[in-house]
Amino acid sequence: NAGVTQTPKFQVLKTGQSMTLQCAQDMNHNSMYWYRQDPGMGLRLIYYSASEGTTDKGEVPNGYNVSRLNKREFSLRLESAAPSQTSVYFCASRGQGLSFFDTQYFGPGTRLTVL
Amino acid sequence: AQKITQTQPGMFVQEKEAVTLDCTYDTSDPSYGLFWYKQPSSGEMIFLIYQGSYDQQNATEGRYSLNFQKARKSANLVISASQLGDSAMYFCAMSPTQGGSEKLVFGKGTKLTVNP
Numbered sequence: 427n428a429g430v431t432q433t434p435k436f437q438v439l440k441t442g443q444s445m446t447l448q449c450a451q452d453m454n455h456n457s458m459y460w461y462r463q464d465p466g467m468g469l470r471l472i473y474y475s476a477s478e479g480t481t482d483k484g485e486v487p488n489g490y491n492v493s494r495l496n497k498r499e500f501s502l503r504l505e506s507a508a509p510s511q512t513s514v515y516f517c518a519s520r521g522q523g524l525s526f527f528d529t530q531y532f533g534p535g536t537r538l539t540v541l
Numbered sequence: 542a543q544k545i546t547q548t549q550p551g552m553f554v555q556e557k558e559a560v561t562l563d564c565t566y567d568t569s570d571p572s573y574g575l576f577w578y579k580q581p582s583s584g585e586m587i588f589l590i591y592q593g594s595y596d597q598q599n600a601t602e603g604r605y606s607l608n609f610q611k612a613r614k615s616a617n618l619v620i621s622a623s624q625l626g627d628s629a630m631y632f633c634a635m636s637p638t639q640g641g642s643e644k645l646v647f648g649k650g651t652k653l654t655v656n657p
Contacts, residue, residue, distance in 0.1 A: 468632050468648050468649045469634075470647070471644055471645070514584065516586060537584075
């Protein structure tokens with residue numbers, strides 16, 4: 427049971443390049459999320475998917491697109507990377523357990539640098 | 542809009558002593574959840590403790606307890622008997638009720654250093 431996995435762990439891009447961050451969970455969770463973490467800041471929500479087939483914008487969606495490929499996988503795409511997108515990206519998933527306020531479980535993060 | 546405020550950028554505590562990390566929140570929702578996460582230097586986000594807005598008792602998980610004061614809109618984390626391994630960033634987060642998606646809103650965090 428791997429929980430939430432993310433690939434790659436590190437990535438360096440040049441301005442204008444594109445890339446996709448991959449996320450997968452094996453906990454049969456319905457909801458999945460993408461956050462970014464900048465120095466001195468908490469995590470900010472980029473996009474989320476409440477269930478397979480649905481996606482919605484979070485607090486900072488500009489410059490990103492997402493795909494909920496199936497129940498397990500939720501990818502984040504940068505079409506034309508900018509230095510402002512240098513950050514650590516976290517994927518998370520959440521089930522519908524005994525409590526309505528179920529815990530979000532996080533992946534290990536992807537450290538992205540855009541030059 | 543929901544907001545989490547953590548006013549302590551850094552805190553220091555001696556090993557084996559207790560420490561309180563502050564968290565205040567702002568929401569107009571009657572029902573919400575409050576969470577604390579730990580982020581060690583390795584970078585992963587580790588769930589510590591959860592408190593529901595309707596819970597009558599303060600949450601406890603081992604050495605962690607949450608001092609929940611609803612009227613003051615505060616949800617402070619208390620770590621008892623601090624250990625060197627407790628040195629990390631600590632984030633308070635809130636889950637507002639918005640269509641069941643339970644997005645988390647995070648504070649900016651407090652860096653805790655435990656001294657030997």
